[in-house]
Amino acid sequence: MNLSGRRESQNVEDRRGGSTGTKVGLGCGGIIIILIIALLTGNNPMELLQRMSNQQQQTQTESTHVSTPEEDSLVVFTKKILAATEDIWTQEFKKIGKTYQPPKLVLFTNSVQSGCGNATSSVGPFYCSADQTVYIDLSFFMTMKEQIGADGDFAYAYVIAHEIGHHVQNLLGTLSAAHNKMAQVSKTESNKISVCIELQADYLAGVWAHHDHSRFSSLEEGDIEEGITTASKIGDDYLQKKAYGRTMPESFNHGTSEQRIRWLKKGLQSGDIYGGDTFSVGYSNL
């Protein structure tokens, strides 16, 4: 990506080095980390999650964080991508007669107190609608690179833009409607709604990139491929096959690799905020 001359967002709160609390459920990226580690070590993912959480609680005395130059540049990158989403979504909301309220983004290490409870890094990047905040431990990007080979600036931008996509869903009312429905149905049905939410966030990440590129010429050769490679490696089927040697479609909650690629591409091509209605196309047509 070409981000030279782009502004950095003021809505980033740096809480690296401070850590409190205990684990909560898995966020968007958490399943990836747990499955990767389970795959590599042959452990039960749930036992692993518990152990990681215990370890993290034991190391919580750490109070200062020393940032490496690589991490420093990831902080600048994250602030620029966040600013880019603010600029583009402000513009796109205006087009539909609405006002975009930018979310906050909190950088943390090990664990964090969010409006949705305490969370450890093992949950991966996540969006909390209660405090309209995205939480990221930058070590997730290293995990993406080293463990699943999803590397490159646009791969990272896609992850951030996906979380911002959840904020857009929240502002448009789709997120709370979906969560309400999820609370009333079986686990299998709830997973299907989750897939619709996640694929729509992928779509909205694509919509953002579409407009960012048309306004700032930010995408360079190979960027779209980086996004597609990432989408292909974080599909439920791909991760389950790697971890367990088989897929369990009833437990899919983020969508298959093929679906994630399709919705990301769809957003990239159309740039239409309303063009990604994953909820009404029917689960088998996603």
Ligand SMILES: [Zn+2]
């Ligand atoms: Zn998500």
